[in-house]
Amino acid sequence: MKRELGIARCGLACCLCSENVKCNGCGSNECPDNDRCENKRCSVEKEISHCYMCQEDCRKGLLSKIKPYTFTMFIKKYGEDKLLDCLEENEKRGVVYHRDGIDGDYDDFDDAEQLMNFILTGTR
Numbered sequence: 001m002k003r004e005l006g007i008a009r010c011g012l013a014c015c016l017c018s019e020n021v022k023c024n025g026c027g028s029n030e031c032p033d034n035d036r037c038e039n040k041r042c043s044v045e046k047e048i049s050h051c052y053m054c055q056e057d058c059r060k061g062l063l064s065k066i067k068p069y070t071f072t073m074f075i076k077k078y079g080e081d082k083l084l085d086c087l088e089e090n091e092k093r094g095v096v097y098h099r100d101g102i103d104g105d106y107d108d109f110d111d112a113e114q115l116m117n118f119i120l121t122g123t124r
């Protein structure tokens with residue numbers, strides 16, 4: 001885990017992204033989706049650092065997906081440091097962020113509350 005890369009504007013975990021061997025995170029503008037990312041464009045326009053700083057209940061762009069949506073919700077509730085602590089612990093327990101392409105163990109959920117609990121405990 002490259003903790004220093006933190007969390008992208010949309011809520012994805014740059015720190016665990018399999019692309020982070022060649023991409024230095026959302027803030028580096030090196031993301032393959034940088035120029036078409038709705039969450040980046042919108043949060044820059046709103047002059048906020050991340051979607052988790054936004055008051056709107058929004059499912060635009062990456063927030064239509066359970067993982068960045070729930071990571072954003074998690075940070076709103078517990079803070080970014082707590083999410084990074086949990087992701088680090090879970091990685092040690094064997095939880096895999098990108099197992100198959102851009103999908104991994106955090107994507108295998110339909111319910112945000114259940115995923116929130118998985119982030120906290122590392123168990124289903």
Ligand code: SF4
Binds near residue numbers: 008012019026032
């Ligand atoms: S590819 Fe996107 S999600 Fe992955 S590290 Fe780069 S900015 Fe973050």
Ligand code: SF4
Binds near residue numbers: 042046050059060
């Ligand atoms: S409206 Fe949606 S995309 Fe725009 S900053 Fe807020 S949460 Fe992000």
